[in-house]
Amino acid sequence: MNIALIAHDRKKDDLIQFATAYEPIFAQHTLYATGTTGQRVIDETSLQVNRFRSGPLGGDQQIGAMVAQDKMDMVIFFRDPLTAQPHEPDVTALIRLCDVYSIPLATNMGTAEVLLKGLEEGFIDWRLLGERRG
Template identity: 55%
Template sequence: MQTIKTLKARKRIALIAHDHKKAELIEWATYNKTVLSRHELYATGTTGKLIEEALDVSVRKLLSGPLGGDQQIGALVAEGALDVIIFFWDPMEALPHDPDIKALLRLGVVWNIPVACNRASADFLLTSPLMHQDYEVILPDYTQYLQRKV
């Protein structure tokens, strides 16, 4: 059984960056301010504060990543309350909340939503015509899993 979910033209976008990647995300977001301001922005705490200051746009700020922010974003993805994840994670540093980071990225795949983890991918994503129109996501079929015998 195939299930479809519609990502609306006005997307709910999560913006997240690790400390060594924050400058890059802020620069990218500033460059793309006009496009981003057409959508609804969410972020982990510190990233969100920096984006609000730099772009003068309103961002729904969750907790800071290591304090549970990644998990809050993950929960929103699982509930279908977020459409896109832009997450500049740091490939050069192990962080105390690595399990949370992995869990968030995993949920992006589980729910088949667009996820960009570096600037080039974020550029491709934001310039896609699909960013600005309704898009039907085909949800993976988890029926067999849900109906498994335990």
């Protein structure tokens, strides 16, 4: 499955800790990430990550485009709800697209853990039904 990893600056350490803890699960899937987050995952784990631009420079929109094209199966986005983000409209649009297209989305570590445990158990295999995306 295609999984996007995104983290606001104050949440990047949490995402790295999470990616490290669940590295065996992530290693079985194709990972995508926004710029700095992706580079940190690459540098601090053995995972391979396809990197997009930084979130404020269009990375969130690039992931949103994959969601809209049914090419993304899950989004893990560790948001910082206490800090204003200059690209908040892009963040809101990405979350809206996940809702529109029924893409599993976690915005915090607790929900992300439930999604990954579900992924490991096959509870998200419904994403594989039907014609596979290009």
